[in-house]
């Protein structure tokens with residue numbers, strides 16, 4: 001019976017962009033973490049400021065946000081499993097989508113006015129990092 005249920009749920013996801021929406025959204029989030037980490041190193045002075053490399057990272061964040069389709073990645077029922085997505089997402093889907101839309105808009109704004117120096121990049125990272133933190137605080141459960 002259990003195997004049958006698993007087989008059916010696998011079939012249900014087979015047509016979507018990701019074999020498993022939880023893995024799909026976590027993979028995109030991991031990429032966000034990596035990109036934000038790269039930018040953060042420049043702001044901290046651990047990596048020298050290179051305008052082209054910084055713009056590439058910002059563009060990659062925008063592309064990531066564009067790929068992040070909430071409807072596909074957070075189907076009903078995907079609050080269960082190996083996930084830190086909070087039930088609040090499904091209780092307040094509009095608020096969650098608005099938080100992701102704001103992040104997408106902020107990545108676009110950053111790409112549209114490429115930072116000329118570390119100070120400008122720092123301001124952008126504050127905005128983008130604020131988006132990560134605000135969303136996580138409300139829509140992600142902390143696992144101990």
Ligand code: HEC
Pocket residue numbers: 022025026027029030032033034036082083084085086096099100101103128129131132133135136139140
């Ligand atoms: C609109 C909401 C939202 C925004 C904006 C957001 N996140 Fe997330 N993030 C989530 C949710 C929800 C999860 C939990 C996903 C899961 O476990 O299913 C998550 C999980 C993660 C994870 C853990 C992934 C894993 O392997 O389990 C990392 C790392 C992460 N986010 C980084 C970031 C960074 C960095 C940013 C900003 C540049 C960001 N996130 C912006 C909602 C958001």
